[in-house]
Every structure is written in structure tokens, then in C-alpha cells.
Amino acid sequence: MSASNIVVKDLTKTFGAFTAVNRVSFEVPPGEIFGFLGPNGAGKSTTIRMLCGILQPTSGEGRVGGYSLATESEEIKKIIGYMSQRFTLYNDLTVEENIAFHGGIRRLAPATLAERKRWVLKMAGLVGREKALTRELSGGWKQRLALGCAILHHPRILFLDEPTASVDPVSRRDFWDLIYELAGEGTTTFVTSHYMDEVERCHRIAIIYAGAIIALGSPRELKMRFAGSESASLEQVFVAAIKGARTA
Amino acid sequence: MIRRITPIARKEALHIRRDPRSLFLAIGLPMFLVVLFGYAITLDITHVAIAVVDQDRTALSREFTAKLGASAYFDLKLTLDTPAGVDRLLDEGRVKAVVVFPTGFARDVAGRRDASIQVLLDGSNNNTALIAMGYISRLFQKLATDLLAAEAGRAGAGSAGGGAAIAAGHLPSVDPRIRVWYNPDLNSTDFIVPGLVAVVMMVMAGILTSLSVAREWETGTMEQLIAGPVRAHEVVLGKLLPYFGLGLAQLALVVLTGTLVFGVPLRGNLLCLLVASSAFLLCGLGIGLLLSIITRAQQLAFTLAILLTLLPAFLLSGFMTPISSMPRLIQAVTYVIPARYFIAMVRGIFLKGYGFADVWPELLLLAGIAVVVLAACIRRLRLRLD
Numbered sequence: 234m235s236a237s238n239i240v241v242k243d244l245t246k247t248f249g250a251f252t253a254v255n256r257v258s259f260e261v262p263p264g265e266i267f268g269f270l271g272p273n274g275a276g277k278s279t280t281i282r283m284l285c286g287i288l289q290p291t292s293g294e295g296r297v298g299g300y301s302l303a304t305e306s307e308e309i310k311k312i313i314g315y316m317s318q319r320f321t322l323y324n325d326l327t328v329e330e331n332i333a334f335h336g337g338i339r340r341l342a343p344a345t346l347a348e349r350k351r352w353v354l355k356m357a358g359l360v361g362r363e364k365a366l367t368r369e370l371s372g373g374w375k376q377r378l379a380l381g382c383a384i385l386h387h388p389r390i391l392f393l394d395e396p397t398a399s400v401d402p403v404s405r406r407d408f409w410d411l412i413y414e415l416a417g418e419g420t421t422t423f424v425t426s427h428y429m430d431e432v433e434r435c436h437r438i439a440i441i442y443a444g445a446i447i448a449l450g451s452p453r454e455l456k457m458r459f460a461g462s463e464s465a466s467l468e469q470v471f472v473a474a475i476k477g478a479r480t481a
Numbered sequence: 482m483i484r485r486i487t488p489i490a491r492k493e494a495l496h497i498r499r500d501p502r503s504l505f506l507a508i509g510l511p512m513f514l515v516v517l518f519g520y521a522i523t524l525d526i527t528h529v530a531i532a533v534v535d536q537d538r539t540a541l542s543r544e545f546t547a548k549l550g551a552s553a554y555f556d557l558k559l560t561l562d563t564p565a566g567v568d569r570l571l572d573e574g575r576v577k578a579v580v581v582f583p584t585g586f587a588r589d590v591a592g593r594r595d596a597s598i599q600v601l602l603d604g605s606n607n608n609t610a611l612i613a614m615g616y617i618s619r620l621f622q623k624l625a626t627d628l629l630a631a632e633a634g635r636a637g638a639g640s641a642g643g644g645a646a647i648a649a650g651h652l653p654s655v656d657p658r659i660r661v662w663y664n665p666d667l668n669s670t671d672f673i674v675p676g677l678v679a680v681v682m683m684v685m686a687g688i689l690t691s692l693s694v695a696r697e698w699e700t701g702t703m704e705q706l707i708a709g710p711v712r713a714h715e716v717v718l719g720k721l722l723p724y725f726g727l728g729l730a731q732l733a734l735v736v737l738t739g740t741l742v743f744g745v746p747l748r749g750n751l752l753c754l755l756v757a758s759s760a761f762l763l764c765g766l767g768i769g770l771l772l773s774i775i776t777r778a779q780q781l782a783f784t785l786a787i788l789l790t791l792l793p794a795f796l797l798s799g800f801m802t803p804i805s806s807m808p809r810l811i812q813a814v815t816y817v818i819p820a821r822y823f824i825a826m827v828r829g830i831f832l833k834g835y836g837f838a839d840v841w842p843e844l845l846l847l848a849g850i851a852v853v854v855l856a857a858c859i860r861r862l863r864l865r866l867d
Contacts, residue, residue, distance in 0.1 A: 282704075282866060285708050286708075286865075287704065287707050287865050288865060288867055289865055306865075310708060310709060310710040313708075315705070315708040317701065317705060317708070319704070321700075321702050321704050321705035322702070323495075325496060326492060326495055326499075330495060333488070333491075334488050334489075334491070337485070337487065337488025337489075338485055338488055338489070338706075338709040338711060339709065340484055
């Protein structure tokens with residue numbers, strides 16, 4: 234049991250009669266970038282919210298960084314960073330006020346906060362715009378600021394829910410470069426997406442469809458298994474996997 | 482565990498500062514209410530424009546006219562010899578009341594016959610009319626009593642009191658059924674302004690907080706907040722803190738304008754006022770926040786806050802109308818309205834010089850309500866999405 238891995242077994246979430254996530258099991262070892270791929274409504278966000286400790290699983294079990302999803306969500310929240318799909322920074326606060334707020338919640342020491350703030354501003358390309366109201370920023374900048382606020386406290390495990398959904402293609406590439414850079418520093422990263430091309434560089438990918446994982450492996454393994462060729466695109470893998478799931 | 486309250490409080494204060502709606506409710510509306518209630522009611526009870534028609538033209542009628550003019554409650558606009566044109570004065574609203582001394586008034590008084598005067602009132606504002614009528618009748622009763630007492634003194638027959646009592650049947654008087662029923666001391670500002678502390682605080686406390694948590698659910702920022710290692714009490718206290726500060730600023734505002742501008746006496750213990758206000762403020766803040774936590778929807782929480790905090794503070798607290806004159810069922814309802822206890826305390830502190838020794842039962846009750854409501858907030862604030 235490592236301090237920065239994710240272990241999930243038969244994780245299930247139902248909302249009334251609707252099963253959003255159906256007996257999902259997987260493990261993410263420390264330092265891995267784990268891509269969670271699936272169409273809208275497949276259960277990506279529900280899974281990530283359960284892993285972040287803000288949604289109670291209906292059944293099944295899971296541990297994040299060694300802490301139980303069911304009983305230790307407070308401990309989990311201390312060691313993770315989470316960036317939700319929806320933009321959830323305060324629009325009526327300035328860039329630096331948002332950073333200060335999230336640093337305050339994480340109880341960063343003033344010196345650490347100052348240093349991290351400089352880093353986030355530089356990373357997000359917001360140097361000189363510290364006093365700008367967040368609502369005035371464009372999509373890419375907002376997204377980078379949100380990421381910055383999620384990793385202010387050097388989380389051991391980072392959860393990113395559709396981090397590039399509202400970002401133009403160029404910013405999207407930059408954004409992923411940043412994710413790989415963070416992973417290179419040892420942060421375990423769990424990222425959801427419905428863009429095939431951008432999860433290409435993940436260490437492993439799970440494809441989730443209608444609440445269940447229908448494929449799990451490295452991009453190469455999945456290409457071999459579903460398309461029979463390493464040169465196939467993930468798009469082909471995705472289509473083949475879903476077809477397989479439907480006929481099964 | 483205290484340290485996370487500060488960043489939450491700080492960002493909540495920024496929300497208030499940047500939101501015109503909040504600023505209006507926090508500062509604009511209270512100022513408006515103070516001016517409205519303070520001045521409107523001051524105008525009602527003083528400087529009522531009157532005219533006198535003196536057909537009698539005697540020393541006595543002139544003396545009475547002078548007394549009317551000297552009263553702070555009336556502005557004697559003009560004195561006429563005949564009633565001609567009086568209806569125009571009233572029609573145009575140039576005067577609210579006309580006092581007519583008929584020919585023979587002084588003679589009747591001297592002859593111990595029933596002397597009468599006529600009072601014409603502009604009844605289009607029944608409140609002003611009633612109050613003016615009350616003043617006029619009191620003034621004349623007093624003048625008549627003085628007159629008779631003086632006469633009795635001159636005659637030297639028996640006691641002055643006996644003389645006045647015997648002569649009472651001959652007083653020049655208007656209909657005795659008419660009473661000044663609302664503010665016998667003619668000082669409604671003293672009555673209203675202390676209660677205004679409660680109303681002003683409730684406007685801010687109940688309504689602004691009712692929006693605060695619901696807004697975070699609606700905009701999605703709550704998801705980010707609860708993904709952090711925050712605890713329910715940190716969120717609740719952090720959110721309340723800036724509003725609490727704002728409420729105390731409003732207290733200062735109302736107390737300062739009340740005493741300095743409107744001349745309301747503050748006879749009681751200032752610390753007691755502060756403690757009572759704090760307890761009341763926490764009740765209001767807690768109720769608003771609880772609504773916000775339960776509904777998670779700004780519109781609904783706002784509507785409920787008006788129904789459950791603002792309207793009761795206005796209508797069921799004894800702020801405008803005494804609770805004892807309400808129907809029995811409504812009276813029973815008032816027992817669960819925090820403003821009821823608070824207004825009773827504030828009036829006591831302002832006007833009767835109350836301190837802790839006088840208000841402790843109400844104070845304990847309010848503090849108890851505050852603790853219960855805040856505990857409910859902390860219990861009901863779910864740090865999960867479901």
C-alpha cells in the first residue's frame with residue numbers, strides 16, 4: 234500500500250434507479266498518468282468525485298493514498314488536488330485572491346504561498362495580471378489558473394476532470410505538456426477526457442462506457458487488442474471497444 | 482482548526498465588496514430605512530401646519546392662539562377673522578388643521594357655560610389627523626384646567642383641586658373619546674428607532690446569508706471548496722464572520738444616527754446593547770445561512786428568508802404595532818420570533834436604562850436560539866455533493 238496510489242474495487246454509484254458507475258475496479262501505481270476515457274455521461278465525473286471524497290460510493294471500496302473512500306475522505310482531501318470539469322474558481326475574485334484563498338484553505342505558510350504564487354503566475358502566463366478579475370480571463374488562462382490552484386499544495390495525487398474541455402487546441406497541447414511535466418515530478422495523475430488524441434501519452438488508459446470499464450491497458454496494448462496494430466489510432470480502439478461492449 | 486476560517490471569511494468579504502446587490506442590502510437599504518422611519522415619523526408629530534379662525538377676538542382667544550403657536554407640534558401658519566377661505570386652505574393642503582374660536586367663546590368661559598371651539602382636520606392622512614386632534618384636545622384641556630385653577634386660586638375658596646373638579650363640567654373641550662393612542666409622549670422616534678436596529682440587522686443578516694451558500698452551489702464553486710480539507714464549522718463560521726462585522730457596523734450606524742440626529746436617549750448599558758445585538762445578529766445570520774444550506778438555491782432561500790426573517794421582524798416583533806393588540810393566534814406565533822425579544826430589550830436599554838440585570842432572560846433565550854441555529858447549520862452543511 235503506497236501513499237500515492239489509487240486502488241478501487243467494485244466501486245458503484247447509483248442515483249435512484251440509475252447506475253452511474255457500475256462495479257469499477259482498477260489500480261493506479263504511484264507516479265502514473267492514468268487516462269479515464271469515455272463519452273459524455275459514461276460516469277467519468279461520478280468516478281472522479283468519488284475518488285476525491287466528495288461523493289459517497291453506493292457500494293464497493295477504494296483507497297486513495299492509502300485512505301478509505303468510505304471513512305477517510307477528510308484525509309484524502311488533504312493529499313489530493315482536484316480540478317473539476319466546471320470552472321469553479323471565484324469569478325469575482327482577482328487572480329491572486331483566488332490563489333491566496335486556495336493557499337489559505339491548504340494552510341500554506343506565507344513564505345511557501347508567496348513562492349507557489351509566483352510559480353503559478355509564471356506557469357499560467359498570468360504575470361502582470363495578478364489584479365485582474367478572474368471573470369475577465371479567457372478560457373485557457375482560467376484553466377491554467379484552476380490547475381495552479383489545484384496543485385498549490387504539491388498534492389501527491391492529482392485528479393483532473395476534463396481539464397481541456399473548454400480550451401482551444403493550441404492551449405490544450407500546452408496544458409498537456411504541463412500535466413506531463415508534473416507527472417515527471419512524481420505526481421500520480423488521474424485525468425478524464427473524451428478527446429482520444431490527448432490521452433495518447435498517458436501511461437495507461439481505461440475506457441469507460443455506460444458506467445463500466447470496457448477496456449484497460451497501455452495505449453499500445455489497447456491498440457494491439459482492439460485494432461490489431463500499434464499504428465492504429467486510439468479513436469479506432471475506442472470505437473472497436475464500444476462496439477464490443479454493445480454486442481457483449 | 483481556526484486558521485481555515487480566516488481565508489473563507491476574507492473571500493466572503495470580497496464577495497460582498499464586489500457585489501452591488503449585497504452592498505445595497507448591507508448599506509443602502511439600512512440607510513434608507515433609518516432616514517425613512519426616522520424622518521417620516523418626526524415630520525408626522527411636529528410642525529403640523531395649522532390655521533386659527535378667531536371670531537371671538539378677545540384676550541382669551543388671543544392667549545389660546547398664542548399658546549397653540551408656541552407649541553413645537555404646530556406651525557401656526559395664519560390667523561383669520563372669518564371662516565371664509567378655510568376650506569381652500571385645507572383643500573390645498575396648506576394646513577392640516579384649523580381651530581375656530583366662535584364669537585362668545587370668552588363670554589361662555591367667563592359665564593361658566595359650555596364653551597366650545599371647532600376643530601377642522603384634514604383626514605386624508607388619518608394618522609396625522611388623529612395625532613393632531615389628540616394634541617389639540619390635550620392642549621385645550623390643559624389650558625382650561627390652568628384657567629380654572631388660576632380662578633379657583635384667586636377666589637381662594639377651598640383647594641384648587643376641588644375648584645377645578647367642580648368646574649370640570651364647564652371645560653371648553655372637544656370630543657373626549659378621541660385619544661392619542663399610539664405615542665402618548667408624542668415621541669414616536671424614541672419608540673421606532675431602537676426597533677429599527679432589529680429590522681436593519683435582519684434585512685442584512687437574514688437575506689445576504691441566505692444567498693451565500695446557495696450561490697456557491699449554483700455556480701459550482703462549492704465543489705471546489707469541499708474538495709479541500711475544510712470542515713463544516715470552518716465554512717459556517719468563516720462565512721458568517723464578515724456579515725457579523727457588517728451587522729455591528731449597522732448597529733453603530735443606527736445608534737449614532739438615532740442618538741445624534743434624532744435625539745433618541747440611550748440611557749442603558751452600552752455593553753449590554755452590544756451583547757444583545759450580537760446574539761440577535763447570530764440568530765438572523767444562522768437562520769439565513771440554514772435556509773441557504775438546506776435549499777441550495779438562491780431564489781428559494783431568498784424568498785424564504787424574506788418570509789421567515791424580514792417580515793416577522795417588521796410585522797410580528799412589536800416594531801410598529803404592539804404585540805398585545807394582535808389577535809391571540811398571531812401573539813402565540815410571535816414567541817418564536819427572535820426580533821420580538823430583541824426589540825423589547827433594545828427599547829428597554831435605550832429608553833428605560835436597562836442593563837444585564839434587566840434583560841438576562843431574553844438575552845439567554847436569544848443566545849440559546851443562536852446556538853441551536855448555528856449548530857443546525859454545521860450539522861446540515863454537507864461536505865459532499867450528494
